[in-house]
Amino acid sequence: MKLFAREGYAAVSMRRIAAEVGVQAGALYNYTPDKQSLLFTLMHDHMQALLAAVPGDPKADPLARLETFVAFHIRYHHDRPDEVFISYMELRNLTPENFAVIEDLRRRYEDVLESILRDGMAAGRLHTPDTKIATLAVIAMLTGVSTWFREGGRLSLEDITARYWDMVRGAVGVRAQ
Amino acid sequence: MKLFAREGYAAVSMRRIAAEVGVQAGALYNYTPDKQSLLFTLMHDHMQALLAAVPGDPKADPLARLETFVAFHIRYHHDRPDEVFISYMELRNLTPENFAVIEDLRRRYEDVLESILRDGMAAGRLHTPDTKIATLAVIAMLTGVSTWFREGGRLSLEDITARYWDMVRGAVGVRAQ
DNA sequence: CTTTCTAATGAACAGGTGTTCAGTTATCTG
DNA sequence: CAGATAACTGAACACCTGTTCATTAGAAAG
16 A cells, blocks of 8 residues: 555566565465555445544435534544545546445445435525535535645634635535534 | 545555556556655646646736635636545645645745735735744635635635635735725 | 355466667658 | 659567466474
8 A cells, every 4th residue: 555655556567565564475376366456445434434434424414514514524544544545546547347345335435425415405405506516516626735835834724614615605605603 | 536536545455546447556656666756746747737737927916916816726626636646635645746846836836926016015015924824824715715616605716706706805804906 | 263255466368558779661852 | 664762661680478287395283
């Protein structure tokens, strides 16, 4: 995972992976049928864990759920930079069948946010003309944090989360109280 | 560019590039000193063209400039999917020196948006506690369009641009008139 | 201590990698 | 037309690629 994240799937050889864990290349094939499965397993495990971890209580207040989602997304992605990086960068190195599986999991994650936005609309707590577009925009915005945030900078992750919560509220038309 | 965008720098060989343009691999070296320069030139040209094309009249109304920037970013990136994809995905395949050059150009592009936000704040037309964070959030949000937008879908690029202009306004705290 | 089972090695396979360069072919100039 | 310049080929270099497999080493069980 470290090597794939740092240098990319195509640029890392099985021999390098083997050296990293202290064996010869042949030994890897006791654990994976091939290199492709290695990549797919990393991405699949990550997406499964993401879906299992995302909080989603349909009975709670939509705005509270939205705030929870924003904080969750930023924190979860921040804590797993390698997994996140691979899952966004190495999609094109998956076989079509494997790609379809990951795409489906990703869509299900997006659906969590879109449900929140739809419930928020129904409850009149927010106003956005297109919940699908808003979902994609919010996720792109939040995921962007992991491309530039580094510990020890001007702002803490809590500061960042507060700023993004402001921006998300504005973007999806939450009226001031 | 097509091959790098579609399959990735590391996965494409000089022989494949040569075949694509109808020559032998050796002939490519009449035009580029090495493969790395090929990648760097693509990215460098793209970033230079982007910076040359971005509209930025400092005397105009900040809100009008912001709307222009949003429409420009979406349109410009939509029209150059391969360049955009390479410039975001292949950063790690640049040598450190080349990476620094591209990073600098990217920062200069971000500065264009941040200037607009700062002027908007000074003019009291928008309200965002951190223009740097807002800049990164807005650019991530807008760039995300090119990862999912396909011609002929439910919405036209003009529809999308209108929705994103709504969301950007909300995100950076533009008060309703 | 021997047998059984698991796990790792290291060589081999068939092919691919970026890059160089002497030699050939094509194009342009006078 | 000949001469000069430019462009391209194709072989070569030294090495790396994912994957397989007979053989060896290590650990667990009886």
